[in-house]
Amino acid sequence: MKKLFYIDYPQESFEGQMHRYRCAHCKVETTTINGRLEGHLPSCEYRIQLEKIGHEAQGDCATTTLTNADDFD
């Protein structure tokens, strides 16, 4: 199970920098996470919760897009 983009994690803004956001759990900036589950730290509560229900953190989102034809699930 894998979503194309993981963007439903709790976010908070950097102090004094309202246009910059980071994950409220692992504090990684959203531009670094870039919608990827593996963009969160392995210790991130959001990532742990999703991995617990079967989502996989993988290194390469692009291949998932390219192999969509196989995805009959």
Ligand SMILES: [Zn+2]
């Ligand atoms: Zn996180």
